Amino acid sequence: MSAIRWSFITTSLALLLTLNNHSAHAVEFTFDLADNSEDCFYEEVRRNTSCYLEFQVSAGGQLDVDVKLTNPQNKVIYEQQRATFDSHQFTAETTGVYKVCFSNQFSSFSHKIVYVDFQIGDEPALPGIDEHATVLTQMETSSQNIHKSLNDILDAQTHHRLREAQGRKRAEDLNEAVTVWSGLETFIVLVIGFGQVIILRNFFSNRKPTDTQRYNRLR
Numbered sequence: 001m002s003a004i005r006w007s008f009i010t011t012s013l014a015l016l017l018t019l020n021n022h023s024a025h026a027v028e029f030t031f032d033l034a035d036n037s038e039d040c041f042y043e044e045v046r047r048n049t050s051c052y053l054e055f056q057v058s059a060g061g062q063l064d065v066d067v068k069l070t071n072p073q074n075k076v077i078y079e080q081q082r083a084t085f086d087s088h089q090f091t092a093e094t095t096g097v098y099k100v101c102f103s104n105q106f107s108s109f110s111h112k113i114v115y116v117d118f119q120i121g122d123e124p125a126l127p128g129i130d131e132h133a134t135v136l137t138q139m140e141t142s143s144q145n146i147h148k149s150l151n152d153i154l155d156a157q158t159h160h161r162l163r164e165a166q167g168r169k170r171a172e173d174l175n176e177a178v179t180v181w182s183g184l185e186t187f188i189v190l191v192i193g194f195g196q197v198i199i200l201r202n203f204f205s206n207r208k209p210t211d212t213q214r215y216n217r218l219r
Contacts, residue, residue: 025120028158030058033065033104033112040101045092045120052119053078053100056085058162059169061110066103072096082106115162 033039045051057063067086069078071094078088092098104112 027118028116030113030115033060033102033114035107035109035111036105038101038103038105040099041116041118042097042099043118043120044097045095047092047095049092049121050089051092051098051121052087052089052117054085054087054117055083055102056115056159056162057083058113058115058165060112061107063112063166065112065114066106067100068103069098069100071098113165115158117158 027043031039053069055065055067057065062082063084064082067078067080067083068076069088069090070076071092073094073096077090080086100116100118102114102116
């Protein structure tokens with residue numbers, strides 16, 4: 001069993017969940033990608049191991065990042081630019097450290113919240129299922145189906161939480177914009193009202209005639 005070794009360049013890691021078992025590894029986390037920056041993560045993978053990479057930008061800017069996945073020989077095996085979400089499945093051709101980098105260097109003001117799911121190897125069977133060569137019983141078949149359904153539910157819940165986070169972030173941004181615009185409109189209305197009061201007071205105020213005006217009237 002190969003050990004999971006993720007090297008985090010970013011210091012603002014929001015969530016880290018590592019799942020280890022005898023034949024499969026999975027790393028699932030969300031991190032904060034700052035503007036004008038690039039964060040890379042490293043994983044040691046054995047040859048002929050099936051791997052699955054999935055990512056999604058849940059908040060920040062236009063919800064896009066640049067992604068690059070390279071093998072131990074620094075050969076690019078997967079690359080995307082300005083992507084919001086995507087997935088890539090591959091089989092490791094050589095044993096070594098694989099690197100995946102997320103870049104936000106094209107953005108000068110907005111940081112991004114990125115969700116990453118990296119799975120290595122096939123998921124193991126339930127205990128006792130592969131220990132005999134006989135046909136699976138109805139109970140064992142039902143157990144496998146339930147196990148698969150639970151995994152599908154977990155994936156659906158994860159993507160639902162990501163969509164909920166996106167909606168909440170957009171709602172917060174919209175609420176902030178409405179609040180600022182409402183405050184600006186209130187200020188403008190108050191300024192206009194105060195100016196109208198001043199102008200009307202000048203129209204109806206009784207001005208005392210000056211000495212020159214009195215002299216002209218007497219003449």
